[in-house]
Amino acid sequence: MIYSVQVKVMPLKELLDPQGKAVMGGLKNLGIGTVEDVRVGKNITLQINAASPDEAKQIAEEAGKKLLANPVMEYFEININ
Amino acid sequence: MIYSVQVKVMPLKELLDPQGKAVMGGLKNLGIGTVEDVRVGKNITLQINAASPDEAKQIAEEAGKKLLANPVMEYFEININ
Numbered sequence: 001m002i003y004s005v006q007v008k009v010m011p012l013k014e015l016l017d018p019q020g021k022a023v024m025g026g027l028k029n030l031g032i033g034t035v036e037d038v039r040v041g042k043n044i045t046l047q048i049n050a051a052s053p054d055e056a057k058q059i060a061e062e063a064g065k066k067l068l069a070n071p072v073m074e075y076f077e078i079n080i081n
Numbered sequence: 082m083i084y085s086v087q088v089k090v091m092p093l094k095e096l097l098d099p100q101g102k103a104v105m106g107g108l109k110n111l112g113i114g115t116v117e118d119v120r121v122g123k124n125i126t127l128q129i130n131a132a133s134p135d136e137a138k139q140i141a142e143e144a145g146k147k148l149l150a151n152p153v154m155e156y157f158e159i160n161i162n
Contacts, residue, residue: 002117008124009124010124010126013091020125023125023148023149026148027144027148030144030147030148032140032143032144032147033130034129034130034131034140035127035128035130035140035144036083036128036129036130037126037127037128038127038128039125039126039127040123040124040125040126041123041124041125041126042121042122042123042124043089043090043121043122043123043124044101044104044119044120044121044122044159045091045118045119045120045121045122046116046118046119047116047117047118047119048115048116048117049115049116049117050115059113059115059116060149062113063108063111063116065114066111067104067107067108067111068104
């Protein structure tokens with residue numbers, strides 16, 4: 001069965017996120033001033049062929065560790081729909 | 082109150098996603114061959130100061146339309162935690 005797995009890769013909370021700061025500046029310039037903080041990361045949708053949701057999750061974990069996230073700067077979370 | 086709102090910006094389904102294809106190639110090279118398709122988008126977390134979840138959602142909608150997503154190539158979805 002094909003499972004759709006979302007991998008969310010975000011900059012570590014301890015680190016500055018210059019892209020997020022730039023977006024926040026842009027929002028302020030557009031008059032959207034009630035946004036207190038912005039962080040920008042990646043969202044990767046994987047269509048995984050697996051026997052069970054657990055197997056799909058395991059494959060996504062492996063992909064996240066080996067390729068999708070840089071652990072020095074990023075963490076990742078996995079969600080299966 | 083501060084609401085944490087997730088804005089997921091993804092390439093339109095009708096369009097090719099070269100970044101996703103590149104990730105799929107990378108996964109195959111790593112021996113993760115059960116991934117059938119990959120699409121790469123952005124995930125933007127906004128901390129919004131609003132009176133209600135509905136107001137926070139409305140502000141995120143406005144931000145998505147005006148700044149975060151390019152409607153020619155991308156669509157966006159909003160989730161409030």
